Amino acid sequence: xxxxxxxxxxxxxxxxxxxxxxxxxxxxxxxxxxxxxxxxxxxxxxxxxxxxxxxxxxxxxxxxxxxxxxxxxxxxxxxxxxxxxxxxxxxxxxxxxxxxxxxxxxxxxxxxxxxxxxxxxxxxxxxxxxxxxxxxxxxxxxxxxxxxxxxxxxxxxxxxxxxxxxxxxxxxxxxxxxxxxxxxxxxxxxxxxxxxxxxxxxxxxxxxxxx
Amino acid sequence: xxxxxxxxxxxxxxxxxxxxxxxxxxxxxxxxxxxxxxxxxxxxxxxxxxxxxxxxxxxxxxxxxxxxxxxxxxxxxxxxxxxxxxxxxxxxxxxxxxxxxxxxxxxxxxxxxxxxxxxxxxxxxxxxxxxxxxxxxxxxxxxxxxxxxxxxxxxxxxxxxxxxxxxxxxxxxxxxxxxxxxxxxxxxxxxxxxxxxxxxxxxxxxxxxxx
DNA sequence: GAAATATTTAATAGATCTATTAATTTCATG
DNA sequence: CATGAAATTAATAGATCTATTAAATATTTC
Numbered sequence: 001x002x003x004x005x006x007x008x009x010x011x012x013x014x015x016x017x018x019x020x021x022x023x024x025x026x027x028x029x030x031x032x033x034x035x036x037x038x039x040x041x042x043x044x045x046x047x048x049x050x051x052x053x054x055x056x057x058x059x060x061x062x063x064x065x066x067x068x069x070x071x072x073x074x075x076x077x078x079x080x081x082x083x084x085x086x087x088x089x090x091x092x093x094x095x096x097x098x099x100x101x102x103x104x105x106x107x108x109x110x111x112x113x114x115x116x117x118x119x120x121x122x123x124x125x126x127x128x129x130x131x132x133x134x135x136x137x138x139x140x141x142x143x144x145x146x147x148x149x150x151x152x153x154x155x156x157x158x159x160x161x162x163x164x165x166x167x168x169x170x171x172x173x174x175x176x177x178x179x180x181x182x183x184x185x186x187x188x189x190x191x192x193x194x195x196x197x198x199x200x201x202x203x204x205x206x207x208x209x210x211x
Numbered sequence: 212x213x214x215x216x217x218x219x220x221x222x223x224x225x226x227x228x229x230x231x232x233x234x235x236x237x238x239x240x241x242x243x244x245x246x247x248x249x250x251x252x253x254x255x256x257x258x259x260x261x262x263x264x265x266x267x268x269x270x271x272x273x274x275x276x277x278x279x280x281x282x283x284x285x286x287x288x289x290x291x292x293x294x295x296x297x298x299x300x301x302x303x304x305x306x307x308x309x310x311x312x313x314x315x316x317x318x319x320x321x322x323x324x325x326x327x328x329x330x331x332x333x334x335x336x337x338x339x340x341x342x343x344x345x346x347x348x349x350x351x352x353x354x355x356x357x358x359x360x361x362x363x364x365x366x367x368x369x370x371x372x373x374x375x376x377x378x379x380x381x382x383x384x385x386x387x388x389x390x391x392x393x394x395x396x397x398x399x400x401x402x403x404x405x406x407x408x409x410x411x412x413x414x415x416x417x418x419x420x421x422x
Numbered sequence: 423g424a425a426a427t428a429t430t431t432a433a434t435a436g437a438t439c440t441a442t443t444a445a446t447t448t449c450a451t452g
Numbered sequence: 453c454a455t456g457a458a459a460t461t462a463a464t465a466g467a468t469c470t471a472t473t474a475a476a477t478a479t480t481t482c
Contacts, residue, residue, distance in 0.1 A: 021321075022321045023234075023236070023317075023321050025234065025236035025237045026236045026321055099320075102316060102320055105313060105316070105378050106234075106317060108381070108382055109310075109313055109378070109381060110232075110233050110234050110237055115381070115382065115385065116385075119382075119385060119386055153400075153401075153404060156375070156376065156379070156401070157372065157404070157408060159375065159379075160371045160372050160374075160375035160376065161368065161371050161372065163371075163375060164367070164370065164371035164374060164375055165367065165371065167316055167320070168367070168370075170319070170320060170326070171319055171326065171330075174326065174327075174330060175330060189364075190364075190367070193364060193368070196412065196420070197368060197408060197411075197412040200408075200411045200412055200414070201407065201408040201411055201412070203411070209407070
């Protein structure tokens, strides 16, 4: 029925939407086919198993998610500015794909096998990102511009602040009865809030601060 | 087989463990019964449907999770100290029940019906917590001790930092090959880190800070 | 200890789901 | 337009899952 989109692509797109909406377990190949209006065997004709279909989608999404950080590093820009830009890019990326973090957590936590599978696949990407950050960060620390801190800690803080907002978003919007416009404002406000929180967290320690 | 625990309790405990491990959809009443070693019909004898069993557990867990905040508020303690203690209590609570946040997100996001169901049930609790915080926070702002900020923003930041660590924990531990002892140290470190991040984020704005 | 009640099991209906196979249709190409 | 390949469907085997019912067993109570 849908105009002229190749069936294989149609299946991927539909599966993508349903997997993101309801997770792997609660989405059936039957439902994917029904949604498209094609025979259920066709899903298996193109992808053989539901797991393979899922993995193809999952891998693509994760790469799309990590990719933008590979070539983010610029040497000619002050650290604080670089960091601000990185936090905002990360934030915008999640904003554009708000359901990926949940899919990620969902599959990693409920299916240890998949976790092992993707641990090997994806371990280089985060490592290269971390390595790039590491040098600059330690230099700043050595100069006394920011407090001693591991790249890992910094990344966890950024990730936590950016990701959780979007995992909570549906509940927040419904719970507080926010219009789409209001929600959009809330989100943009949180972006600058997160930048402020992170930048402040890096400042050199002052007397008596750590308890 | 298990010594002298009433069957109903045994079912709840087993279901609890499995639901937390694998979520609602991927846990079957058949599996719960098999785990215990009893007949599968017994699960339905006590709880009629899988959904009712789940809801009983879910509700209990959420209450356990929000409860500690009800009577947290003390008037005789400086705001910063109060806040530190609240962040740490929240953190420890998640540490003691690290899988609840995921269960919460999982069910809220994949099952809109359940979301509606619990929205009504749980809306008073967060509201009362928020209300308690609100007064003190606004007073501090009026006095110029902290920057203008909504209670909502503060709560989101605390929640984000505290929760995400534990959602990531299994991946972090496996990905970096950390021993239980090392993981424990990492967690405790993050607790003080989160306190520091939040407290710093509240300080009054300085010249030119918000871009 | 017998009757009544509660718990547990066996059996199964009815749904649904994954994956396969064989048959059918569509389509490109000589 | 005939033929072979590709795409699609129909049909179905085999698993599993939820929920119910009736029968069997255990427990309480008189």
